[in-house]
Amino acid sequence: MSKHLLIVAHAPSANTLRLREAAARGAGHADIENVSVTVKAPLDAGPDDIRACDAILMGTTENLGYMSGALKDFFDRSYYPVLEEKQGLPCALYIRAGHDGTGTLRAVQTIVTGLRWNWVQEPLVLRGDWQEAFESQVEELGMYLAAGLDSGIF
Structure with missing residues (x-):
């Protein structure tokens, strides 16, 4: 039985686009x-995208100590329609945080x-200045989530 992973990630820069692409690359690994x-x-x-998925990977930037306005908008439009x-x-979630990411994490967790x-x-x-390792960390996260779906772990 096929499962469906939804990746919803804000990518306002070249580096954050690399992260979103890395998540998709990991989720699409040949062994999955x-x-x-x-x-x-x-x-x-x-909401329709959430209804159609079996798992979701979210990605956001840290904006003024909070999640991106785009991700907040996604939650605002989707929360009540899919709540029940x-x-x-x-x-799963990744945050590209120029500072510490604490407020962003707390907001999404809530x-x-x-x-x-x-x-x-x-x-x-992913805190502080850009590091090339961020890309492989997000790729691994995407692969982990898809592999878990593939194997029936979740």
Whole structure:
């Protein structure tokens, strides 16, 4: 049975686009056979995308100590329409944080707690100046989530 992973990630810069592409690359690893992947910007995603997925990977920048406005908009439009039917949805998150990412993490965790989604991996906070290793960390996160779906772990 095929599963579906939704990646919703804000990518306002070349580096954050690299992160979103890395998440998709990891999720699409050749050894993962029964998982399809949809990648969308937050402003292009909504409740129907959540309803159609078996897990979600979110990505955001840290904006003024909070998540991106685009990801917040995605949650604003999706929260109540999927609240009852998608409880327990496996989820993961990466944050590209120029500072410490604490406020961003807390904000997303609050919403995810309200939705009753299940964290399957500790949120990945990519702090400080850009590092090439960020890309491989996000790729690994995407691969982990898709592999977990593929193997039936979640």
